[in-house]
Amino acid sequence: MDLIQPQPTVESGLIPRPYPQRAELLPWTWQEVTAPWLTRTLQNKYPGIIAESLEVVQLIDSHTTKLRVRVGFNAVGKAAGFPDRLCLKSNWSGGFDDVDICAIEARFYHFLADEMKVPTATCRYADWDDDGRGQGLIILDDLEALGGQFGNSAQHAGVDAVYTALGGLAKLHGSLWDSPLIAQDAAPWLQTSMRTPVDSDQVRIMWRWILKNLEDPNFRAIAPKHYLEEPRRVEWAFDRLGDYERAFDAPYCVILGDCHQGNTYILPSGERLWLDWQLVRRGRPWRDLTYFMIGALTIEERRQNQRDMLAFYRKELIATGASGVIELDAIWEQYRRWVMYGIQAWVANMDHWGQIGLPMNERFFAAGEDHGTWALLLGE
Template sequence: MANKYPGVAARGMETVQLLNSHTTKWRVKVDWNEAGLAAGLPANLCLKANWSGSFDNVDIHAVEARFYHFLASEMKVPTANCYYADWDDDGSAHGLLVLEDLNDRGGHFGHSTQHSGVDMIASNLEGLAGLHASLWGSEKISKANAPWLQTQMDTPVDSDQVRIMWQWIADNLNDPNFRAIAPKHYLDDPRRVERAFDRLGELERAYDAPYCIALGDCHQGNTYILPGGERLWLDWQLVRRGRPWRDLTYFLVGSLTIEERRAHHRDLLKQYLSYLTETGVPGIPSFEEIWEQTRLWVMYGIQAWVANHDSWGQNGLPMNERFFAAGEELGTWKILLGE
């Protein structure tokens, strides 16, 4: 911390809570010296890194640290206050964040299966549109100016996600509860998800549209609801130079019950389009194009949740039900596999 705040030192530190999932979240209480107090460093902090021993074959930790260091201040939506971000450039892809302890904000963390209701989700779309508009078409996120920022579906952590996560997909395929809700055509040929996801990547890489910042893992469990109801967007480990349809589809299909999606999906997409248009960014596609992109991007949610383990903190079965239903009803499998 003294690299950024000269003279700062911790006189003592105690553990408040330690959480290990994809990454380690270590809530601590720090007794700062006078320099730390003068710098305004809070006593309650959350350290985030990979001390769990899991997922050491991907670079998500360094990516998130770079986001907070280089781009978080550019976002026009709330993000967690970051007091320090650093990473290793030795190929290990390790990163470390020193974040505020959001519990001090007086709100609450979101959860993937929280029933927020259509009205709240509609309101949250304004923030999501603001997130995407923040650096829409900006040279700041170009390959020349942000070479560390990976392009959506054009980096192994995206394009090889099914293969990276296959051992957890295989575990779920042996779970009777999972098998009870999965489509028969998928159970008969589980590698269909790999082929469909590969095709989604091909289509995205060929797609011609402005780039923006995409959160990448945009479900309710990666948000914090402020006391006034606004969402603070968390977990930038999969942040990408991308297009918004991955975030938009993942958030909407995952946040709504199946019945809510059937009744309100198109209207909510139109609401998002209205919010995005109000920001004044150029090159926004038509509603019809957004709808077609949404039908494709349901596959991102399918492949993500078939690999989920409840021990990571998010309940998988309700999310699998929502994405499986959307995939059947919106024709996602048929479009991507040509069947």
């Protein structure tokens, strides 16, 4: 058993753990998830709870691991409302141990999830280590019990469903719009969009996968010629997007950060439940808005509806009580530039992570050419 050693906290950029009585480190392999381990872990929050049995239902490995389990709880667990199906999420994939995305997601569920005015997954336990390695853990109710379906990048949502999603996205961003709860001093754990290495260095972090996609003839067939001739253009343009965002002055809100259909769950009502808060940020909404819209619409749907959809989103955001929202023409200029966020994200996607990248690359490449995104950012 690896024991936690005392560590400095916020003063050194680390955040105190929510359950300081926990003496053992969180596991780094899913095989360590057993009924005795789950009992010890949950007892930090639920004294007397016992996991009497634990059966693995499904293992899903991508950037991080989702482990679906069936658990038999004692009377304390049942009284606390625990279902018998849970989903545990942590960094058990054997990679990505140089970023803090799992700790960030655990902090979101611990500190902010209850403040959001949109559906999020029910989280029974959120925790992280403060040893500087960025490990975190969340224990969620298994969403399949809700009777809906998981979103996927390859789904054809249709224009009406995207309008519905944009209404939900406006509520997400309006939940803590310009709120003191997300100010730096109140939430030192919440990183600011494009002011943290996981954002600003995303292209460099993911470069080896970008190179893999450049070897794929199907990818090369849809990529712009100027990008194929100089692949580093995506790095240079993304750096300029970061400069543009850091120089911008507007109210902050909470953004999902990785806002595509694959990070949603569609409830039977058609409303989206927003998932995967590993890149949650204090940011401006255009990152989420552009990424979701362009990824969820076909190229023709986007061309025919984008301006009206941006206007609809703005109206819905203001309806949440958000003040100081920029005008539609200014949103349009943000939208044209934030296309690059989607380009750099999908050129690094590996299909075996769970989301099919080729149609997304095609949509974002087309948007980049339609809106002159590369030239805008690179000053050409």
